[in-house]
Amino acid sequence: MNEHDAHIEETGSLSERERQVLLYIVEQFVTTATPIGSRTLSKLTDLNLSPASIRNVMADLEERGLIGHPHTSAGRVPTDRGYRYYVDSIMPQVQLSDNEQHFLQSRFEQEVPAAIHELLRTSSHILSRISQQLAIVAAPSLGRGVLQRLELVQVATDKVMVILSIRSGIVKSIVLHIRSEISRQKLDQVGVLLNERLAGLTLAEIRETFVDRMREAEADEAEIIRLFIDSSDRLFSERLETDAVCIDGMMTMTAQPEFDDPGRMRGLIELVENQRVIVHLLDSLSGGQSVTIRIGREINDDTLSDYSLIAAPYRFGQLDGTLSIIGPKRMNYPRMIAIVDYLARLMST
Amino acid sequence: MNEHDAHIEETGSLSERERQVLLYIVEQFVTTATPIGSRTLSKLTDLNLSPASIRNVMADLEERGLIGHPHTSAGRVPTDRGYRYYVDSIMPQVQLSDNEQHFLQSRFEQEVPAAIHELLRTSSHILSRISQQLAIVAAPSLGRGVLQRLELVQVATDKVMVILSIRSGIVKSIVLHIRSEISRQKLDQVGVLLNERLAGLTLAEIRETFVDRMREAEADEAEIIRLFIDSSDRLFSERLETDAVCIDGMMTMTAQPEFDDPGRMRGLIELVENQRVIVHLLDSLSGGQSVTIRIGREINDDTLSDYSLIAAPYRFGQLDGTLSIIGPKRMNYPRMIAIVDYLARLMST
DNA sequence: ATTAGCACTCCTTTAGGGAGAGTGCTACCT
DNA sequence: AGGTAGCACTCTCCCTAAAGGAGTGCTAAT
Numbered sequence: 001m002n003e004h005d006a007h008i009e010e011t012g013s014l015s016e017r018e019r020q021v022l023l024y025i026v027e028q029f030v031t032t033a034t035p036i037g038s039r040t041l042s043k044l045t046d047l048n049l050s051p052a053s054i055r056n057v058m059a060d061l062e063e064r065g066l067i068g069h070p071h072t073s074a075g076r077v078p079t080d081r082g083y084r085y086y087v088d089s090i091m092p093q094v095q096l097s098d099n100e101q102h103f104l105q106s107r108f109e110q111e112v113p114a115a116i117h118e119l120l121r122t123s124s125h126i127l128s129r130i131s132q133q134l135a136i137v138a139a140p141s142l143g144r145g146v147l148q149r150l151e152l153v154q155v156a157t158d159k160v161m162v163i164l165s166i167r168s169g170i171v172k173s174i175v176l177h178i179r180s181e182i183s184r185q186k187l188d189q190v191g192v193l194l195n196e197r198l199a200g201l202t203l204a205e206i207r208e209t210f211v212d213r214m215r216e217a218e219a220d221e222a223e224i225i226r227l228f229i230d231s232s233d234r235l236f237s238e239r240l241e242t243d244a245v246c247i248d249g250m251m252t253m254t255a256q257p258e259f260d261d262p263g264r265m266r267g268l269i270e271l272v273e274n275q276r277v278i279v280h281l282l283d284s285l286s287g288g289q290s291v292t293i294r295i296g297r298e299i300n301d302d303t304l305s306d307y308s309l310i311a312a313p314y315r316f317g318q319l320d321g322t323l324s325i326i327g328p329k330r331m332n333y334p335r336m337i338a339i340v341d342y343l344a345r346l347m348s349t
Numbered sequence: 350m351n352e353h354d355a356h357i358e359e360t361g362s363l364s365e366r367e368r369q370v371l372l373y374i375v376e377q378f379v380t381t382a383t384p385i386g387s388r389t390l391s392k393l394t395d396l397n398l399s400p401a402s403i404r405n406v407m408a409d410l411e412e413r414g415l416i417g418h419p420h421t422s423a424g425r426v427p428t429d430r431g432y433r434y435y436v437d438s439i440m441p442q443v444q445l446s447d448n449e450q451h452f453l454q455s456r457f458e459q460e461v462p463a464a465i466h467e468l469l470r471t472s473s474h475i476l477s478r479i480s481q482q483l484a485i486v487a488a489p490s491l492g493r494g495v496l497q498r499l500e501l502v503q504v505a506t507d508k509v510m511v512i513l514s515i516r517s518g519i520v521k522s523i524v525l526h527i528r529s530e531i532s533r534q535k536l537d538q539v540g541v542l543l544n545e546r547l548a549g550l551t552l553a554e555i556r557e558t559f560v561d562r563m564r565e566a567e568a569d570e571a572e573i574i575r576l577f578i579d580s581s582d583r584l585f586s587e588r589l590e591t592d593a594v595c596i597d598g599m600m601t602m603t604a605q606p607e608f609d610d611p612g613r614m615r616g617l618i619e620l621v622e623n624q625r626v627i628v629h630l631l632d633s634l635s636g637g638q639s640v641t642i643r644i645g646r647e648i649n650d651d652t653l654s655d656y657s658l659i660a661a662p663y664r665f666g667q668l669d670g671t672l673s674i675i676g677p678k679r680m681n682y683p684r685m686i687a688i689v690d691y692l693a694r695l696m697s698t
Numbered sequence: 699a700t701t702a703g704c705a706c707t708c709c710t711t712t713a714g715g716g717a718g719a720g721t722g723c724t725a726c727c728t
Numbered sequence: 729a730g731g732t733a734g735c736a737c738t739c740t741c742c743c744t745a746a747a748g749g750a751g752t753g754c755t756a757a758t
Contacts, residue, residue, distance in 0.1 A: 037720050050732050055721070073720045073739040114508060115524040117591060151502045156518040159463060163512075169505040173522060175463040242466060242591055250618045254611075262603075265614045269599050386751050399701050404752070422708045422751045701758075711748080718741085727732075 014061075019090050020047055021057045022066055026078045026086045030330050033257050035075030080296035080329070083308070087293055087333050094334040096342050104130065108346055116140075116170050116316070120246035123323065123347055128249025131339050132256075133327030134272075138245045138282045140319035142166060143204040143238035150198060152191040157181055162235060166203070168317020174241055176231055182224055190224055207236040245279055247272055258306070258328045267303055277301060282322045285311050291341050296329050310336050312344035323347060363413075368439050369396055370406045374416055375427050375435045379679050382606050384424030429645035429678070432657070436642055436682050443683040445691050453479065457695055465489070465519050465665070469595035472672065472696055477598025480688050481605075482676030483621075487594045487631045489668035491515055492553040492587035499547060501540040506530055511584060515552070517666020523590055525580055531573055539573055556585040594628055596621055607655070607677045616652055626650060631671045634660050640690050645678050659685050661693035672696060 014022070024045050028036045038051040038058060049057075058076055061067045066082035069075065078086065096104070107126050113119040120137045128135035145166035153161045155175065160182075164172045197213050198206050206213075210232045214225055228235065250272055259265050271277055281301065285292050294309040308331055311324035323344050325336060363371070373394050377385045387403040398406075407425055410416045415431035418424065427435065445453070456475050462468040469486045477484035494515035502510045504524065509531075513521045546562045547555050555562075559581045563574055577584065599621055608614050620626060630650065634641050643658040657680055660673035672693050674685060 035720090039720075051720090052732055052734090053730085056731085059722080069721085071739055072722095073737085075720065112526055114526040115590075148505075153500045153502065153512055153514075155512065155514040155520045156497075159518060159520070161512060161520060161522075163502055163504065163510060165502075165504040169508060171504045171508070171510060171524060173510075175520060177461055177463040241464075248622070251615070251622050254615050254618060259615075260611050262609050262611055262614060265611060265618075266600070266603050266608075269603060269614075269618070273597070273600050384751090388751075400751090401701055401703090401753095402699085405700085408753080418752085420708060421753095422706085422749095424751065699758105701756100703756085704754090705752105706754105707750105707752080709748105709750085712746085714744085714746105716741105716743085719739090721736105721738080723735090723737100725732100725734085728730090 014064075014085075014089075017047065017049075018057055018061060020045060021054065022061055022078070022082060022086060023090045025058075025061075025067055025076055026083065026090075029077055030332055033330060035069060035077050037075040040075070078329075080298065083295045083329060083333070084298070087295070091334050094338050096338050100130070101342065104343065104346060116240070117243040117246070119316075119347070120243060121248075123343065124246040124248040127323065127325060127339070127343055128252060130343075131249070131325050131327070131336055132252050133249060133325040133331065133336070134247065134253050134268075135249045136245055136247050136278060136282065136324050136326065138279070138322045138324075139240050139243065140168075140170065140316045140321035141238045141286060142170065142172060142240070142319065144202050145170065145238075145319050146200060146202050147198055147206060150191065150194050152187050152194075154182075154184060154187055160187065164203075164235070166317075166319070168319055170316070170319065172240055174231070174235055176227060178224065178227060180223060186224070190228075194228070203236045203238060207232060210236065245275060245282065247275070247278070253327060256328060258330070264306070271303055277303065281309070282311070282324065285324075286313070286320065286322055288313055291337055291344075293333070293337070308333075310340045312340045314344040314347040316347070321347075363410075363434075366396065366398075367406055367410060369394060370403065371410055371415055371427070371431060371435060372439050374410075374425055375432065375439075378426055379681055382679060384418060384426050386424035389424070427678075429647065432644045432678060432682070433647070436644070440683050443687050445687050449479070450691065453692065453695060465589070466592040466595070468665075468696070469592060470597075472692065473595040473597040476672065476674060476688070476692055477601055479692075480598070480674050480676070480685055481601050482598060482674040482680065482685070483596065483602050483617075484598045485594055485596050485627060485631065485673045485675065487628070487671045487673075488589050488592065489517075489519065489665045489670035490587045490635060491519065491521060491589070491668065493551050494519065494587075494668050495549060495551050496547055496555060499540065499543050501536050501543075503531075503533060503536055509536065513552075513584070515666075515668070517668050519589075519665070519668065521589055523580070523584055525576060527573065527576060529572060535573070539577075543577070552585045552587060556581060559585065594624060594631065596624070596627070602676060605677060607679070613655075620652055626652065630658070631660070631673065634673075635662070635669065635671055637662055640686055640693075642682070642686070657682075659689045661689045663693040663696040665696070670696075 021041065024041055025036050028044070038054040041054050042049055042051045058067065065079055066085055067076040068079050070077060104126065111122065113122065116139055120139055124135045124137040127137065145168065148165045148167045151163040153163065155161045158178055160176045160178055162174045162176060166172065211229055214229060250268065254265060254268070281299065288311070291310060291312045296308065297305050299307065299309055304326070306329060307326050308329045309324055309326050311322050314321050314323050323340065325340060370390065373390055374385050377393070387400040387407060390403050391398055391400045407416065414428055415434055416425040417428050419426060453475065460471065462471065465488055469488055473484045473486040476486065494517065497514045497516045500512040502512065504510045507527055509525045509527055511523045511525060515521065560578055563578060599617065603614060603617070608617070630648065637660070640659065640661045645657065646654050648656065648658055653675070655678060656675050657678045658673060658675050660671055663670050663672050672689065674689060
């Protein structure tokens with residue numbers, strides 16, 4: 001009911017028959033990866049219509065931009081809008097079977113992740129395995145995270161490790177390079193100072209007001225405070241230093257026939273290797289309350305115009321992260337949505 | 350002069366002419382990626398020999414297993430042994446141009462890495478860019494690293510972060526999950542205890558003797574010490590928790606013609622996604638003193654039989670890491686060796 | 699020892715010719 | 729009017745054949 005609507009241009013309403021035909025085209029194409037002809041459909045459906053009638057319906061659907069054909073005499077293939085209509089109005093809702101649910105549960109209970117990146121790693125691995133798509137799990141955004149305690153640890157003569165314990169149990173650690181040596185005492189003093197002034201605030205608040213809050217202190221321990229101020233963007237950014245997103249499943253996804261094309265494969269590799277695109281993309285979705293679906297061009301990225309994305313937010317303590325899959329548009333939407341949804345709920349516990 | 354020799358089966362010595370021909374075959378094939386015929390070679394070289402004579406020489410080389418042809422009537426292609434002979438006995442030594450050296454230097458000086466993984470990331474990125482191959486940089490092995498100081502930080506009610514400061518400025522941090530709460534005081538006591546008993550030892554020593562060293566202490570703080578003992582393999586392993594190796598350059602490497610084959614591409618993706626193979630592989634090389642070259646089947650791994658590997662050790666403080674590239678056997682060996690060698694030296698400073 | 703010549707092999711490219719699948723249109727049926 | 733049957737047409741895909749090209753291996757001559 002918001003920007004999402006931007007994708008649905010007025011399609012008008014379809015007759016029951018048209019819905020049926022579209023349904024079959026999508027579902028057949030999803031499983032067979034080949035364009036669907038009128039004959040096939042006539043036999044397959046329980047509509048009891050001749051191929052010719054089907055063709056008429058198809059022509060209508062094509063006029064509305066829901067299906068197309070790669071060349072004059074090939075079968076029909078859903079367009080982005082076709083998939084969208086299917087997802088919004090035709091598709092059945094499915095749930096994972098009890099077996100699958102239990103399996104996933106047990107996989108999650110198997111190991112209690114101590115650090116956040118272990119959670120990301122296992123969940124992305126599980127997600128990619130069960131979905132057979134590219135799985136992307138983004139670490140929770142720390143912006144709203146409340147700083148519980150900050151610790152400074154001198155790890156070398158010229159390095160200080162800053163450890164931010166965020167309520168909800170996430171730890172962010174950053175190593176800062178210091179120019180002039182600092183005594184352990186002074187460091188402790190600075191630590192106390194920082195805790196006094198920052199504990200209890202969210203990282204977002206800290207980042208915005210850090211300079212102000214440190215104002216008078218600056219005189220005292222000028223150098224080290226200066227360093228903190230200079231690094232404050234990094235220190236208090238909402239992103240972890242390492243492994244902000246975890247991607248898995250390239251291998252399993254490339255088993256699908258669309259990846260027999262080396263060009264396609266290269267695109268995928270570029271995507272995963274850069275990550276920038278993905279990080280940016282997930283940021284743009286982070287507002288959503290439940291499962292978000294983006295199909296083909298709806299993802300505003302040319303490299304992803306042949307893919308679909310299904311994302312769901314999860315909660316980790318009080319923080320929000322995103323879990324998602326990317327795969328060929330030709331994916332089993334009902335099932336994929338069920339998987340992502342279920343896994344997001346599972347992670348939120 | 351050791352296991353390396355295993356690859357050189359007695360090839361006998363080649364006449365000057367044979368060396369020349371092999372040289373040209375390798376270098377031509379490296380640049381053109383197509384088999385080399387006798388005609389081409391006759392024109393190209395300054396040997397002033399007719400195609401027929403060249404063919405004789407080629408036949409000899411083939412008998413010795415240095416070259417082969419994909420099918421009866423194709424040009425010649427170097428075999429693994431051919432490359433090996435070329436690398437060992439024919440290949441010129443080259444150096445990077447001053448320009449390139451300066452460029453690399455400036456790239457390294459540009460940013461002083463605070464944490465080790467930043468160093469890995471930048472260096473693997475630089476290496477992949479300049480070599481156009483897959484760059485793999487492994488973090489230094491911590492086994493010989495001397496524990497300078499160990500810090501315990503409670504980061505949540507049920508989590509303790511253990512920070513190991515290794516001499517040479519590497520930091521390894523692990524989050525442990527604790528079952529029953531522990532007071533800050535007790536934690537500090539344990540910290541002091543651990544430092545007393547472990548500081549100054551290498552991680553390898555600690556790992557081996559940890560249980561012994563903790564023996565009497567166990568009674569005192571049974572639970573928490575127990576936890577440390579159970580986790581000691583992880584805590585004191587020679588590998589970092591995250592980002593133990595950093596891989597870059599898939600994208601640039603796949604521009605090469607060998608990767609027009611989707612199967613090949615999948616193999617590569619599998620390799621990079623698993624990393625296990627690579628980690629294991631680099632471990633097996635870590636003894637070397639200088640540049641190590643493995644060609645095709647010399648790498649004992651079927652998935653890598655079409656690739657070559659060039660690796661060099663670097664020193665970080667007192668610790669040894671490995672920096673390497675993997676690419677099609679058809680690579681510019683002299684240049685690649687120069688790059689890897691130079692970069693390893695550069696990193697060691 | 700080197701070279702010229704020649705037959706032969708094998709790959710690659712090109713062209714052509716069904717076969718198959720599917721469409722779009724028109725005429726016809728109910 | 730909606731549904732159906734028929735039919736011509738259009739593509740793709742796959743197979744085959746043929747020509748072209750590159751390169752070898754052998755032999756005989758220099």
